[in-house]
Every structure is written in C-alpha cells, then in structure tokens.
Amino acid sequence: MKLPWDPKANSTIISDVSCIRPFAKGLLSEQWEAVTHEAEIEAMAHLFSAVSKDKKHLSVLFDPTDYATTALTTTTKLNSVLHQVVRSAIIDITRNKLIIKTPISWVLFRKVLQALEENIVSLSLAMEVGRACNIPLEDVPQVLLFYHDLGSVLYYPQLEGLREKVTVDPKFFIDALGKIFTFQASTTHVREWEIFHQYGILTQPLYTSVWKECGDLKPEDFIEVLLHFRLAAQVEEDQICSSRYKQYFIPAILKLCQDSTIATHSKKLETASPLHIRFETGFVPPGFFTRFVAVLAAHPSTTLYLEEGVYRNRVTFRYQEERNRSIEHLTVTDQHDAIQINVHRATSRSDPVPLANVCQVILVLFEDSAKEVENILRNCIGRGFEELPKYSVSRSLHYVCDGCDPVSSKLHYLTPAKYQTSDLEVTCKVNRTYRPLTEKEKIWFTEKVSLKEEDQLHKAIIPDSVSFTTQKSDQTSRKKPIGIFDSHLPELCDAMATDHVIIRAPMYFINDISKPVFDKVRTPAIPPYERAQAFLMELRRHLEASSDQRHYHLN
The missing domain is CATH 3.30.310.200 (TATA-Binding Protein)
Structure with a gap:
C-alpha cells in the first residue's frame, strides 16, 4: 500500500494531522489508523456504492434500455465503474492539477533533508541546509511551509513546542500520534485507559507513558497539536481522576450513542x-x-x-x-x-x-x-x-416547532421574523396560521421593550425642550448632552461590552439607530467591544442631530 507521504512520490492529496480527519476507524479495519491514499479511494467508492444502490441513480452509470443487464452483472459493473471513476478523478487531480513549479534550490533542499535520514531535525539545521542550497535564510521558513502544504514535511511555527523542529518524515509523526488512538488492551495504566475509552479523558500519566519514546518529540508536543486543531480540550474532572495531573478531553475516541432520548432526573x-x-x-x-x-x-x-x-x-x-x-x-x-x-x-x-x-x-x-x-x-x-x-x-x-402535534406532524421548524421577539406571533413550516410562541419557544427570543421603559430611557439620555433651553442660556458653563460620549466613551464601551447587554440594548433604541448598525450590533461574530462602540457612536450621532434640530427650532 502506497502511503501519501512517501517522499519519493509526486504531490498528492494527503491526510496529515492538519486535515479534517487525521485518523479514521473502520475504513479498512476496526482499528484507528492513519488515512492512506488507498483508504480514501476505498471509502469514497463504498460511499458511492451505498448511494447508488437506489434504482434512480443507476441510470447515471448504465443505459436503462439495456435489458440484458442482470442484478449480478449490474452490481459487478457498478463496483467496477465506481472504482474507476474515483481513481481517475484522484489521479487527474494529483498528476495534472497539483503541478507546482518550484526553484531547483528548493528541490535540492528537500532532497538534502531526506538524505539526513532523520525523523526530526532542528530549525537551525534546516537553516544550514538552506544556506548550503543557496536559499536566503529569511526564505527558509517559507520553503518549509511550502513543503508542509505538500505533506513532505511537517512544520508548525505557530506552536511553541514545535516552532524549532521540522518533522522530515510525517509518517513518523502520524504513527506516534496514533498510538493513543487504540482500543487494544494494555497491561500498564489500565485504569487510565478505561477512563480514556469511557469518558474521553486523556490523563497526563497515560500520554506521558505512550509518547515517552518518540525521539526529539515530547509528549506535550503532541498535546499541543491536538489542542491547536481543536481535537482536544483541557478540562478538570476531579470525580474520575486526580487533579494533580493534566487532563484533556478528546471526543473522537468515544463510542457512539444509539439512544436518542435526553435523560432528565428532575420532574420540575x-x-x-x-x-x-x-x-x-x-x-x-x-x-x-x-x-x-x-x-x-x-x-x-x-x-x-x-x-x-x-x-x-x-x-x-x-x-x-x-x-x-x-x-x-x-x-x-x-x-x-x-x-x-x-x-x-x-x-x-x-x-x-x-x-x-x-x-x-x-x-x-x-x-x-x-x-x-x-x-x-x-x-x-x-x-x-x-x-x-x-x-x-x-x-x-x-x-424546532413545539406548537404542533408531534404525533401527526414530523419534526419541522419555525419561520420567525427577522427581528422576532417573544411577544410576536409566528408560523411554522407545517401551519401557516400565525400563533403565539409556546413557553419553550419563547426562551430563545428577547422580550418586547415596553413603551414605558423606552420612554424612561429616552428621557434619561435625550433632553427635553426645557432642559435644552436652560442649557442654551448657559452654554459656557455646561457641556452639551452628547459630551458624555466624548469624555466617557471607553468606559461606556467597557460597561456594555458583554454579550448579554449588547444583544438586548438595541431593542430599546430600535427607532434611533440605522438598520446596518442594528445588524452589526446583533452579530455575535463581531467582538462585543466593537459592537458596543458602533452602537454608542450611532446614538451619539442621533443625539447630535436631535440637538442641532431643536437648537434650530428654538432660534
């Protein structure tokens, strides 16, 4: 079986630790293994075969008027054609589309690294090799990243433990990382293995023991890779293991749950x-x-x-x-x-x-x-x-709609308004008649702002004609109402820069801010401080316009 990271092979689509699925279970066996080039082809072929078992898909591959085609020959032809199609597509990509012109010095650099016959080399040694190959020192990291993208080496300058190391043989790194993804019984650290397989909690004694003999790679280097690609998360679970040791939650090792019900222990x-x-x-x-x-x-x-x-x-x-x-x-x-x-x-x-x-x-x-x-x-x-x-x-x-009878209708969704609140009526995909939200559905939507509350908030911020007239007569001794935004803007932004406050705040001033600002303030992907700043500056512009307008009418 040819491995995709073979340094002698041409550029191929690889599955290293930086891709979606560095390991898979059940492609060719029941054990966790590195995804190889052949395994990817087999998995894709099986997927196509499963989908194409339906009669409506067969017409894509065979002539429906060919009555001589039996069920047995159809299956045989199907498997043969699918494998040929998948293999041809991958070969076309790897041989024809992934052709990248590179300087001869870069190719020589790669050959020299391979000739060292080392799994891991230091970045300083790679720099020396680059110098010998007439590559400027400042370009060596870029060359390493280039070959990292090709899968010829592994280089992670963004990771503290690996920024000074270059993995010349990615297979070595993959095999070492894969030692933890096994279900085989072990005579050592039996309790730690049980915790790992049952709860997905990888404890420090276990991973230190598994990765203690990996050359220049330390156990923490593998943990750093798992954390970086969000394959693991550091947790603290005192119930099942000692808090003296580091613990990491790795959900990919866990078994599947077949029960779809959500258990609850309280009636209320x-x-x-x-x-x-x-x-x-x-x-x-x-x-x-x-x-x-x-x-x-x-x-x-x-x-x-x-x-x-x-x-x-x-x-x-x-x-x-x-x-x-x-x-x-x-x-x-x-x-x-x-x-x-x-x-x-x-x-x-x-x-x-x-x-x-x-x-x-x-x-x-x-x-x-x-x-x-x-x-x-x-x-x-x-x-x-x-x-x-x-x-x-x-x-x-x-x-999910909670208002329709679950027995008579399948699972379906609500069709809420763009600025849906808990008081507004709603329809669903099944029933187009407007109805109030159920108590369970209301929980996901903000409450309606009462006119009284809105009035009080506006009076607290926007001055009325009397207060403005008083301010006009003594402009030299008092600041304008909008002065608070100029002198205390950072403090106001800090006070509002929490998700709970910044999401609800625009509902009180929906008539005073523009739609683009309203949408920006309620966009969770934007940092809360930036949203608060945009909201307050929009209020400032509204107050300044109101102030200028009233000043004009009073004069």
Whole structure:
C-alpha cells in the first residue's frame, strides 16, 4: 500500500494531522489508523456504492434500455465503474492539477533533508541546509511551509513546542500520534485507559507513558497539536481522576450513542425547545462536531456532565455563569443531518436570571464556537493549492416547532421574523396560521421593550425642550448632552461590552439607530467591544442631530 507521504512520490492529496480527519476507524479495519491514499479511494467508492444502490441513480452509470443487464452483472459493473471513476478523478487531480513549479534550490533542499535520514531535525539545521542550497535564510521558513502544504514535511511555527523542529518524515509523526488512538488492551495504566475509552479523558500519566519514546518529540508536543486543531480540550474532572495531573478531553475516541432520548432526573424542569444547526451540504461536515464539542468543553462556563455519559455523537455540559447561581444543562447531539441542541434546568426560586436571558448568551456561545471550528477547518484544507477548494460550508440556525402535534406532524421548524421577539406571533413550516410562541419557544427570543421603559430611557439620555433651553442660556458653563460620549466613551464601551447587554440594548433604541448598525450590533461574530462602540457612536450621532434640530427650532 502506497502511503501519501512517501517522499519519493509526486504531490498528492494527503491526510496529515492538519486535515479534517487525521485518523479514521473502520475504513479498512476496526482499528484507528492513519488515512492512506488507498483508504480514501476505498471509502469514497463504498460511499458511492451505498448511494447508488437506489434504482434512480443507476441510470447515471448504465443505459436503462439495456435489458440484458442482470442484478449480478449490474452490481459487478457498478463496483467496477465506481472504482474507476474515483481513481481517475484522484489521479487527474494529483498528476495534472497539483503541478507546482518550484526553484531547483528548493528541490535540492528537500532532497538534502531526506538524505539526513532523520525523523526530526532542528530549525537551525534546516537553516544550514538552506544556506548550503543557496536559499536566503529569511526564505527558509517559507520553503518549509511550502513543503508542509505538500505533506513532505511537517512544520508548525505557530506552536511553541514545535516552532524549532521540522518533522522530515510525517509518517513518523502520524504513527506516534496514533498510538493513543487504540482500543487494544494494555497491561500498564489500565485504569487510565478505561477512563480514556469511557469518558474521553486523556490523563497526563497515560500520554506521558505512550509518547515517552518518540525521539526529539515530547509528549506535550503532541498535546499541543491536538489542542491547536481543536481535537482536544483541557478540562478538570476531579470525580474520575486526580487533579494533580493534566487532563484533556478528546471526543473522537468515544463510542457512539444509539439512544436518542435526553435523560432528565428532575420532574420540575424549565426546558427550551430544541435548536438545530444545519449545513448547506445536508449533513454535518466531517470533523465539525467533535471539534465543536471540544471548543465548548474548553469554555470557562462549561463542564462535562459525565453522569449522563459522554459519546462521540452526544455530549452533555453543565453551564453556569459567574453571576448566575443556576446550572443549565446543554446537550449537543450529532444527528448526521444537523446538530441538535437541548437546554434545560431544574426550576428554583433562587434563580436570579431567567432562563430566556441565559439562553441569549448561550446562543452567542454556540455561534462563537461554530466560527472557531470553521476557521480551523478553513486553514486545514487546500492550503497552498488554488485548485483545491477551501472549506466554505454555510450553516443556519433553526428553531424546532413545539406548537404542533408531534404525533401527526414530523419534526419541522419555525419561520420567525427577522427581528422576532417573544411577544410576536409566528408560523411554522407545517401551519401557516400565525400563533403565539409556546413557553419553550419563547426562551430563545428577547422580550418586547415596553413603551414605558423606552420612554424612561429616552428621557434619561435625550433632553427635553426645557432642559435644552436652560442649557442654551448657559452654554459656557455646561457641556452639551452628547459630551458624555466624548469624555466617557471607553468606559461606556467597557460597561456594555458583554454579550448579554449588547444583544438586548438595541431593542430599546430600535427607532434611533440605522438598520446596518442594528445588524452589526446583533452579530455575535463581531467582538462585543466593537459592537458596543458602533452602537454608542450611532446614538451619539442621533443625539447630535436631535440637538442641532431643536437648537434650530428654538432660534
């Protein structure tokens, strides 16, 4: 079997640790293994075969008027044609499209590194080799990144432990990293292996033992790679292992959960209707869910809820903010065609913050986490190759309808207004008649701002004619009302730069700010401070225009 990182081979599509799926289970066996060139072809062929079993797909490959084709010959032809199509497509890309002209000095540089017959070399040694090959020293890192994109070497200048090391043989690195992804029984660290396989918690004694003999690579170097690509998250779980050692949550090692029900232990629950994150592809992109879960696990407000069990396709978290005494439970499930999110908490009179308010912050958490995963995947695919598409899969958030009878109608979504609030009526995909939101659905939407509250806020900020007349008579001794924005803008931005405040604030001044600013302020991907600054500056412009207009009329 030819490996894609063979240094003697031409440039190929490879699957190293920087790609979506560095390891896969069940492609050619039941063990975790590095994804090879042949394995990718086989997996794609099996996928096409499974999809094309339906009669409606056969017409693409065979002439439907050919009545001499039997079921047996159809299957044989199908498998043969599919394998030929997949192989031809990959060969066309690797031989014809991934042809990149490089200076002869760069090719010589690569050959010399291979001739050293070392798995790992220092960056300083690579610099010396570059000098000997007439490559300027300042260009050597760029050459290493170029060959990193080709899969000939591994070079991670962004990682502290690996920035001074160059992996000349990527297969060595992949094999060493893969030692932890095994289900074979071990006579040492038995308890640590059990914890890892059952909960996905990799403890320091275990990974130190597994990676202790990897040459110049330290165990922490592998951990740094896993953290960087969001394949792991550092956690603290005192219930199952000692807090003296570092712990890392790696969801990709976990088994699948076949049960689709969400367990709850309390009868008095406050529950939100489910949310779905859907993708334009029609399925959850490979590598997205486990990274999404790892990002959530690394958030300071979340902890793993191990009592319910953790699985590769479903993980439950406890969520608690510093200012909130209640504990919410977030269950994230990979349903193949969508990621489902369930939120509930036990009802308590001591809850200082309504669940609806907490869920507004949780929405921001999910959006930020999804953005982080997309950035990682975008930087993993097609780096350096214009012919290969970058990761670009649009996603959308959907609210599951809770108002229709679940027995008579299948799962479907609400069709909320663009600026939906909890008081506005709504329709769904099944029932086009407007109806009020159910209590579970209301939790995901902000409350309506009462006219009385809005009036009070406007009076607190916008002066009336009397106060403005007084100000006009003594302009030399008093500042204009908008002066507070000039003298205290940073303080105001800091005060508003929290997700919970900045999301709700525009609703009080919806008539005073422009639509572009309103949309920007409510965009979670933009940093809260920047959104607060845009909001306050828009208010300042509105106040200044109002002030000038009143000044004109009074004169």
